Amino acid sequence: xxxxxxxxxxxxxxxxxxxxxxxxxxxxxxxxxxxxxxxxxxxxxxxxxxxxxxxxxxxxxxxxxxxxxxxxxxxxxxxxxxxxxxxxxxxxxxxxxxxxxxxxxxxxxxxxxxxxxxxxxxxxxxxxxxxxxxxxxxxxxxxxxxxxxxxx
Amino acid sequence: xxxxxxxxxxxxxxxxxxxxxxxxxxxxxxxxxxxxxxxxxxxxxxxxxxxxxxxxxxxxxxxxxxxxxxxxxxxxxxxxxxxxxxxxxxx
Numbered sequence: 001x002x003x004x005x006x007x008x009x010x011x012x013x014x015x016x017x018x019x020x021x022x023x024x025x026x027x028x029x030x031x032x033x034x035x036x037x038x039x040x041x042x043x044x045x046x047x048x049x050x051x052x053x054x055x056x057x058x059x060x061x062x063x064x065x066x067x068x069x070x071x072x073x074x075x076x077x078x079x080x081x082x083x084x085x086x087x088x089x090x091x092x093x094x095x096x097x098x099x100x101x102x103x104x105x106x107x108x109x110x111x112x113x114x115x116x117x118x119x120x121x122x123x124x125x126x127x128x129x130x131x132x133x134x135x136x137x138x139x140x141x142x143x144x145x146x147x148x149x150x151x152x
Numbered sequence: 153x154x155x156x157x158x159x160x161x162x163x164x165x166x167x168x169x170x171x172x173x174x175x176x177x178x179x180x181x182x183x184x185x186x187x188x189x190x191x192x193x194x195x196x197x198x199x200x201x202x203x204x205x206x207x208x209x210x211x212x213x214x215x216x217x218x219x220x221x222x223x224x225x226x227x228x229x230x231x232x233x234x235x236x237x238x239x240x241x242x243x
Contacts, residue, residue, distance in 0.1 A: 108172075109206055112179050128173060128180075 070150050075122075076141050082117045083137055086110075096138040111135070122148070171220050178227050179206055185235055198234070 076096065084091045089104055100106045100114065115131045122144055126134070134140045144150075179202070186198040205227075212219055 107207075107210075108176060109179055109203065112176050113183065116180060116183055128177060132173075132176075 070148050072141070072145055072150055075144050075148070075150060076137075078121055079118065079137050079140050079144065082121050083114065086114060086117070094137070096141065097136055099136050101135065108132075115140075118144070171217075171224070174224055175206075175220075178224060178231065182227075182231055182234070185231065185238065188238065 080094065080096070083089055083094055088106060088110055093104055098104055100111050101108070106114075112131075115126055115134065118140055119126050124147060126143070130143070134143055182202045183199065186195055186202065189195045189198065209223055212223075214220075
């Protein structure tokens with residue numbers, strides 16, 4: 001099971017890197033390489049546009065890629081924005097403590113999608129056994145803060 | 153077991169309560185594959201198709217091993233086909 005998911009993420013990262021490299025090379029000035037735009041696998045997932053990503057997320061992505069320091073408040077803001085953009089969540093019921101399944105009426109498939117969106121937003125993979133415990137935005141914030149060593 | 157050669161050995165021997173994890177993994181693999189599509193319209197179409205297929209099978213008896221495994225098998229087959237057609241299209 002472990003090797004299968006590693007293989008999957010490796011394939012995903014590899015093919016995403018190829019796409020990113022193609023995109024970057026097409027937009028670069030002929031004969032010059034853009035400075036500092038090396039294609040590191042973990043950032044590629046964030047750079048790809050998705051059909052339900054709102055523009056707010058793209059600006060936050062750009063801020064992150066310009067290495068603004070992560071604070072807990074910023075993590076909260078981004079996690080809540082990702083949840084708000086999800087079309088099945090009504091924004092007024094969304095709080096840090098609202099349970100995805102019990103309060104917001106989602107099911108486990110929607111939860112998988114939300115976790116994937118969080119992975120793409122912050123640029124790291126979340127293994128399945130830990131992902132299934134992240135049932136409120138607050139827990140996601142805690143998990144991301146722990147992973148990214150954000151103390152505040 | 154010989155009926156489902158595509159499913160990995162780990163999947164076949166899994167007890168019932170862990171099959172749920174396999175289903176979620178398959179869903180995630182589908183979505184990851186779909187997000188590689190460059191065309192946004194195609195992407196949302198594929199995502200809608202995957203979602204509706206998974207949700208249509210939501211009501212099946214959770215005790216029914218064989219049915220769940222056969223659905224998983226079909227799903228993995230379709231994922232392979234999706235990946236192959238995407239490779240063909242991007243080549």
